[in-house]
Amino acid sequence: MEVGDVSTVVAVDGPSGSGKSSVSREVARRLGLAFLDTGAMYRAATWWCLDQGVPLTDQVAVAQAVRDLPLVVGVDPDGPTVVVDGRDVGVAIRTTEISSRVSAVATNLEARAELGRRQRAVIEAERTGGWSDGRGVVAEGRDITTVVAPDADVRVLLTASEEARLARRARELHGTADAAALSATRDQVVRRDADDSTVVQFQVAADGVVTVDSSDLDLEQTVEAVLDVVERARGARA
Numbered sequence: 001m002e003v004g005d006v007s008t009v010v011a012v013d014g015p016s017g018s019g020k021s022s023v024s025r026e027v028a029r030r031l032g033l034a035f036l037d038t039g040a041m042y043r044a045a046t047w048w049c050l051d052q053g054v055p056l057t058d059q060v061a062v063a064q065a066v067r068d069l070p071l072v073v074g075v076d077p078d079g080p081t082v083v084v085d086g087r088d089v090g091v092a093i094r095t096t097e098i099s100s101r102v103s104a105v106a107t108n109l110e111a112r113a114e115l116g117r118r119q120r121a122v123i124e125a126e127r128t129g130g131w132s133d134g135r136g137v138v139a140e141g142r143d144i145t146t147v148v149a150p151d152a153d154v155r156v157l158l159t160a161s162e163e164a165r166l167a168r169r170a171r172e173l174h175g176t177a178d179a180a181a182l183s184a185t186r187d188q189v190v191r192r193d194a195d196d197s198t199v200v201q202f203q204v205a206a207d208g209v210v211t212v213d214s215s216d217l218d219l220e221q222t223v224e225a226v227l228d229v230v231e232r233a234r235g236a237r238a
């Protein structure tokens with residue numbers, strides 16, 4: 001059998017706090033697949049623009065900065081890395097400042113085209129070789145099932161109620177989901193998704209995309225639900 005015949009590309013999209021990153025990473029780990037966090041690439045691009053003094057309001061300059069972005073992403077699910085111009089920015093891209101400004105890059109269509117090209121290149125490298133030796137990749141974001149890898153073997157839309165997503169993010173960032181923490185988190189979840197939704201559709205499953213609603217599932221149950229979808233798709237291909 002050719003390597004390509006056993007390769008599996010899993011695409012996962014969904015809104016902020018639905019569990020895309022944690023669930024996709026664990027699914028990749030259990031299946032021995034690479035893990036591609038495409039949101040980290042948008043965050044790295046935003047960090048780079050700020051580092052280079054590129055005003056995020058200048059769409060032409062942002063697009064040029066993203067084309068020049070010296071970005072290397074590591075796809076080992078046990079330790080994914082994001083390196084820009086030789087600097088490990090894995091922590092720096094998770095700050096509230098980046099979270100509150102990343103939509104400026106995510107809504108720039110030329111920046112999307114450039115990052116989409118790079119994401120397709122990583123997926124193709126993992127489908128045929130790369131870190132996973134051709135076993136494949138779990139790629140997660142907002143437009144992976146629809147634009148970046150619409151031909152993925154498995155396509156999942158991971159959803160959760162706004163209430164559940166806000167509470168998860170509040171706990172992650174503030175250690176509690178009390179009223180103050182929920183209100184401090186709202187911009188990062190609700191406003192950002194509203195802004196991002198103007199250029200990419202990730203609230204409703206496209207044709208052929210399986211919806212997994214994690215509102216009433218814990219992390220382990222959500223991982224198992226996605227693994228089930230992968231197993232069913234693999235069974236159908238066999």
Ligand SMILES: Nc1ncnc2c1ncn2[C@@H]1O[C@H](COP(=O)(O)OP(=O)(O)O)[C@@H](O)[C@H]1O
Pocket residue numbers: 014015016017018019020021022023168169172214217218219220222
């Ligand atoms: N099904 C779930 N049940 C409870 N907590 C979850 C679940 N999925 C994710 N989480 C937690 O919610 C937070 C946000 O998850 P994350 O994977 O970053 O979401 P996303 O990538 O969709 O924004 C993390 O702290 C994660 O551990």
Ligand SMILES: Nc1ccn([C@H]2C[C@H](O)[C@@H](COP(=O)(O)OP(=O)(O)O)O2)c(=O)n1
Pocket residue numbers: 015016017021038039040042043102103106140141142143144192196200
């Ligand atoms: N494929 C993708 C991935 C992320 N984005 C955008 C949407 C988000 O505002 C940023 C950051 O994505 P990320 O997945 O890290 O966001 P979360 O904090 O997990 O909600 O990038 C996108 O437009 N397309």
